[in-house]
Amino acid sequence: MCTAMETLYSDMDNSSCDYSFTHTDDEDSRSSSHTASPASSCGKPPASPADSLQETTAELQQKKRRRGRARKQGTVHVVKKTRRLKANDRERNRMHNLNDALDSLRSVLPAFPDDTKLTKIETLRFAHNYIWALSETIRIADQRQSTKSRDAPLLLPGLSCIGEAPSPRGNSCSWASSASSASSPSYCTSDPDSPAAIDDFGYLQTDVVYRYHNFVPSIF
DNA sequence: TAGGCCATCTGGTCCT
DNA sequence: AGGACCAGATGGCCTA
Numbered sequence: 001m002c003t004a005m006e007t008l009y010s011d012m013d014n015s016s017c018d019y020s021f022t023h024t025d026d027e028d029s030r031s032s033s034h035t036a037s038p039a040s041s042c043g044k045p046p047a048s049p050a051d052s053l054q055e056t057t058a059e060l061q062q063k064k065r066r067r068g069r070a071r072k073q074g075t076v077h078v079v080k081k082t083r084r085l086k087a088n089d090r091e092r093n094r095m096h097n098l099n100d101a102l103d104s105l106r107s108v109l110p111a112f113p114d115d116t117k118l119t120k121i122e123t124l125r126f127a128h129n130y131i132w133a134l135s136e137t138i139r140i141a142d143q144r145q146s147t148k149s150r151d152a153p154l155l156l157p158g159l160s161c162i163g164e165a166p167s168p169r170g171n172s173c174s175w176a177s178s179a180s181s182a183s184s185p186s187y188c189t190s191d192p193d194s195p196a197a198i199d200d201f202g203y204l205q206t207d208v209v210y211r212y213h214n215f216v217p218s219i220f
Numbered sequence: 221t222a223g224g225c226c227a228t229c230t231g232g233t234c235c236t
Numbered sequence: 237a238g239g240a241c242c243a244g245a246t247g248g249c250c251t252a
Contacts, residue, residue, distance in 0.1 A: 083238085084229090084230080084231095086238095086239095087229095087230085087231095087238095087239085087240095088228075088229060088230080090239070090240080091228080091229075091230085091240090091241090092227085092228070092229090094240075094241080095227075095228080096227095099226095099227095119224085119225065119226090120225085120226085121225095221252100222251105222252095223250105223251090223252090224249105224250085224251085224252105225248105225249085225250085225251105226247105226248085226249085226250105227246105227247095227248085227249105228245100228246085228247090228248105229244105229245085229246085229247105230243100230244085230245085230246105231242105231243100231244095232241105232242085232243090232244105233240100233241085233242080234239105234240085234241080234242100235238105235239085235240080235241095236237105236238090236239085236240100
């Protein structure tokens with residue numbers, strides 16, 4: 001596979017080789033004082049073989065000088081290239097770490113029945129909603145405890161693990177399977193600040209549950 | 221085949 | 237100066 005970068009680098013490598021004889025404005029400004037070619041210095045082409053020979057040696061010397069500088073520029077180029085490669089490597093590792101973090105986040109979220117892997121954005125939004133739902137559960141539990149009224153069910157019917165430590169993904173959580181038998185999803189919001197609501201029966205209605213019912217990506 | 225998702229590269233900017 | 241972070245570009249893979 002030839003990536004754009006490889007192409008670029010191959011180009012760069014070629015260009016670095018070409019530096020030796022590439023005529024640049026910079027070179028002009030720096031060499032005009034002492035490396036003007038004989039032709040340009042006298043304003044006319046060399047007339048005799050001797051002149052020609054002299055020009056040849058001058059050119060060779062000039063090329064040598066240019067080669068010397070090219071080596072310098074080539075070195076700089078190599079340094080730049082290695083620096084870029086190191087930066088790419090760090091960036092790759094950084095993104096891998098980010099993905100690892102996302103994976104660990106996925107692992108503590110309830111598993112979907114069909115074991116569909118959440119996308120990155122879905123994972124983040126799902127986690128946001130899940131945290132919100134757990135917070136609401138705790139808040140309602142506190143309220144109930146303070147009012148001493150524990151008649152009505154706090155959690156969604158069959159929601160056995162929402163108050164416990166999140167089950168690892170793959171370790172099938174009863175919440176995931178039982179949620180499908182929960183009350184019908186009468187609530188769905190696009191407001192990211194309120195991903196869940198309490199329905200008329202006091203049950204916690206979350207977007208998460210809604211998605212379990214319908215697998216509607218739009219709720220994310 | 222179009223569109224979504226993802227990995228990677230890259231250059232710019234900010235921070236230490 | 238060098239690393240971290242970020243956003244844009246690009247190309248590959250997969251799915252409807």
